[in-house]
Amino acid sequence: MTQVLVFFDRVETELSRAQAELLTHADALGDTVVVTGSLPVTGTAPLAVKGVTGVLTGADHVNAPIYAPDPALADVVAAAAGELDPDLILGLDAPETVDALARAAVLLEAGLITGATGVTGSGAATKSVLADSWHTTAQISEDGPLIATLRPNTVLPVLVDAAEPEVVELDVAASSAVEILKEAELPSTGRPTLTEASTVVAFGRGVEGDLSLVEELADELGAALGASRVATDAGWIDHSAQVGQTGVIVSPKLYLSVGISGAVQQKAGMQTSGTIVAINKDEDAPVFEIADFGVVGDLNEVLPQMIEEIRRRKG
Amino acid sequence: MPGSLHIITLVKWVPDAQLERSIGENRRLDRREGILGELDEYPLEAALQIKENNDAATVRVSALTMGPTGASAAVKKALQIGADDGFHLNDEALAAADISATSAALAAAINSVRDPDSADYLVLTGMASDDGESGAVPAQLAARLGVPALTQARGVVLSGQRLVVDRISGNRQQSVAALLPAVVSVTDQANDPRYPNFRAIMKARKKPVTTLDLADLGLTGHAVESKISMITAEPRPERQAGEIIHDDGEAGKQTVDFLTEEGLL
Numbered sequence: 001m002t003q004v005l006v007f008f009d010r011v012e013t014e015l016s017r018a019q020a021e022l023l024t025h026a027d028a029l030g031d032t033v034v035v036t037g038s039l040p041v042t043g044t045a046p047l048a049v050k051g052v053t054g055v056l057t058g059a060d061h062v063n064a065p066i067y068a069p070d071p072a073l074a075d076v077v078a079a080a081a082g083e084l085d086p087d088l089i090l091g092l093d094a095p096e097t098v099d100a101l102a103r104a105a106v107l108l109e110a111g112l113i114t115g116a117t118g119v120t121g122s123g124a125a126t127k128s129v130l131a132d133s134w135h136t137t138a139q140i141s142e143d144g145p146l147i148a149t150l151r152p153n154t155v156l157p158v159l160v161d162a163a164e165p166e167v168v169e170l171d172v173a174a175s176s177a178v179e180i181l182k183e184a185e186l187p188s189t190g191r192p193t194l195t196e197a198s199t200v201v202a203f204g205r206g207v208e209g210d211l212s213l214v215e216e217l218a219d220e221l222g223a224a225l226g227a228s229r230v231a232t233d234a235g236w237i238d239h240s241a242q243v244g245q246t247g248v249i250v251s252p253k254l255y256l257s258v259g260i261s262g263a264v265q266q267k268a269g270m271q272t273s274g275t276i277v278a279i280n281k282d283e284d285a286p287v288f289e290i291a292d293f294g295v296v297g298d299l300n301e302v303l304p305q306m307i308e309e310i311r312r313r314k315g
Numbered sequence: 316m317p318g319s320l321h322i323i324t325l326v327k328w329v330p331d332a333q334l335e336r337s338i339g340e341n342r343r344l345d346r347r348e349g350i351l352g353e354l355d356e357y358p359l360e361a362a363l364q365i366k367e368n369n370d371a372a373t374v375r376v377s378a379l380t381m382g383p384t385g386a387s388a389a390v391k392k393a394l395q396i397g398a399d400d401g402f403h404l405n406d407e408a409l410a411a412a413d414i415s416a417t418s419a420a421l422a423a424a425i426n427s428v429r430d431p432d433s434a435d436y437l438v439l440t441g442m443a444s445d446d447g448e449s450g451a452v453p454a455q456l457a458a459r460l461g462v463p464a465l466t467q468a469r470g471v472v473l474s475g476q477r478l479v480v481d482r483i484s485g486n487r488q489q490s491v492a493a494l495l496p497a498v499v500s501v502t503d504q505a506n507d508p509r510y511p512n513f514r515a516i517m518k519a520r521k522k523p524v525t526t527l528d529l530a531d532l533g534l535t536g537h538a539v540e541s542k543i544s545m546i547t548a549e550p551r552p553e554r555q556a557g558e559i560i561h562d563d564g565e566a567g568k569q570t571v572d573f574l575t576e577e578g579l580l
């Protein structure tokens with residue numbers, strides 16, 4: 001049986017969709033033990049799912065949880081691996097996880113693959129590289145463990161309820177190498193999360209700072225709002241909405257690109273979408289090279305008509 | 316020099332993302348041509364700003380690259396932009412290096428080129444390399460150097476020996492602090508990189524570049540063996556352009572027709 005160690009930097013009262021996906025991957029591979037820096041005060045209820053046989057965390061986790069970017073997170077992972085001798089150590093493809101697992105890989109002298117789309121029990125991982133233009137498979141050269149971070153939207157999360165797993169504290173304490181001076185959660189947008197939404201309406205310089213039409217369209221479609229870097233740099237929307245190489249990578253069923261030229265760095269974040277619809281007044285805009293349906297036109301004329309037509313059909 | 320600082324910025328020589336990039340039959344990235352990775356201009360700019368905001372004479376900015384012979388172009392570009400001197404680690408044993416091998420070699424190189432006269436050092440890297448895109452080298456490097464890693468910096472402020480970094484961590488915004496020495500990875504949100512002017516390009520010609528191989532670092536090929544190797548690589552079928560219409564007053568409606576036909580509404 002393959003032994004999988006799943007790392008979450010923190011577990012809150014509810015699993016995120018990405019965390020649920022990771023546990024789904026792990027359950028398909030073998031027995032799962034979760035290792036984390038912190039747990040909700042209410043206990044391990046969110047981890048009470050089939051496949052999870054136990055939870056490991058730091059010493060005194062109730063009073064002194066370990067939060068990113070404390071390097072002690074990596075020590076917890078290494079200590080857990082020492083106990084379990086896992087074949088695979090998996091985490092989310094997010095900076096705080098990459099940091100902790102990269103450091104753990106050094107401690108464990110293990111191979112690391114980030115941004116994988118799938119893994120096998122024998123230490124191979126699939127991965128898209130070069131802005132998603134190549135598909136590759138990579139393999140660890142020695143005996144395990146393979147440490148890998150997995151991208152979101154690589155599996156449909158299916159979790160089956162089970163008994164609450166037991167928590168075991170490891171002999172690792174939070175360190176003071178990095179002091180957290182301030183921390184705030186990003187304000188909620190009230191719209192679906194970019195990486196999880198099945199429809200994304202993304203806008204660029206073309207909207208010239210006026211978001212009313214794209215917001216109205218997004219609301220009609222129940223879509224998340226994304227943006228190009230020009231639009232986030234201009235402060236029209238928070239940086240967390242940026243789609244692309246240095247922003248979020250999305251892969252929704254439908255991606256509506258509005259007033260975005262389609263530079264390589266923007267394409268890197270959206271070209272694996274199911275269907276791409278582009279609206280741009282310049283017929284030579286590179287986004288049209290990858291659009292399934294393209295409208296050469298002024299967004300200020302096309303969008304109001306779209307919104308009206310969608311409303312009319314909804315009745 | 317007491318109170319002096321040596322900033323080592325990592326610059327990777329990568330194939331230009333604006334051009335077609337490919338992986339060869341040997342499952343190695345085609346590296347015949349390259350540029351200084353765009354994401355490595357931000358840490359360099361951050362280094363130059365730290366130098367300018369302090370007593371410039373006490374801050375030394377070095378650029379370090381690891382790569383094949385052509386990679387010296389990335390160091391030269393960094394010198395034109397404003398680094399004081401450069402180092403190029405070039406060794407056949409480093410071809411196809413994975414994250415582990417890359418961080419092991421770069422850590423040894425940093426330990427070797429670190430200014431013995433400087434009280435402190437700071438390693439600045441990009442948020443990700445334009446080709447490897449793992450974003451994992453900075454944390455591994457910090458682990459090997461035994462110093463803290465502050466990654467994904469949107470802002471870096473140094474006061475004395477204390478670094479304060481603003482970063483995004485998942486859905487959280489953090490401000491974190493650590494003492495030097497440290498590794499900081501800098502995002503494209505942190506600053507606007509400068510372009511070299513003619514004067515700077517002229518001046519760069521006189522700046523020293525040192526080429527190193529593994530033996531110079533006291534390493535054998537074994538110390539930098541990769542743990543991961545690529546076993547298959549295939550180009551993803553390119554997306555085809557679909558139907559393009561010109562708005563003649565009906566395009567909004569036609570778009571909704573398309574979405575309805577595709578079952579996307």
Ligand SMILES: Cc1cc2nc3c(=O)[nH]c(=O)nc-3n(C[C@H](O)[C@H](O)[C@H](O)COP(=O)(O)OP(=O)(O)OC[C@H]3O[C@@H](n4cnc5c(N)ncnc54)[C@H](O)[C@@H]3O)c2cc1C
Binds near residue numbers: 285
């Ligand atoms: C290191 C690096 C990383 C980067 N990372 C990212 C990233 O993650 N994401 C990203 O998006 N970019 C990124 N960029 C920037 C990228 O290169 C482009 O500059 C950016 O995507 C362009 O944004 P845009 O399409 O909104 O603006 P522009 O390129 O200026 O395009 C605006 C488009 O709007 C159209 N338009 C204008 N008015 C109208 C109208 N009324 N109706 C319809 N169409 C109209 C124009 O025809 C034009 O095509 C990065 C760049 C670098 C160097």
Ligand SMILES: Nc1ncnc2c1ncn2[C@@H]1O[C@H](COP(=O)(O)O)[C@@H](O)[C@H]1O
Binds near residue numbers: 352380445
């Ligand atoms: N071969 C290399 N030479 C110099 N710097 C590198 C090299 N590989 C990675 N780096 C640095 O580490 C950062 C992150 O790289 P990566 O982990 O490959 O995404 C890059 O932006 C560079 O600053």
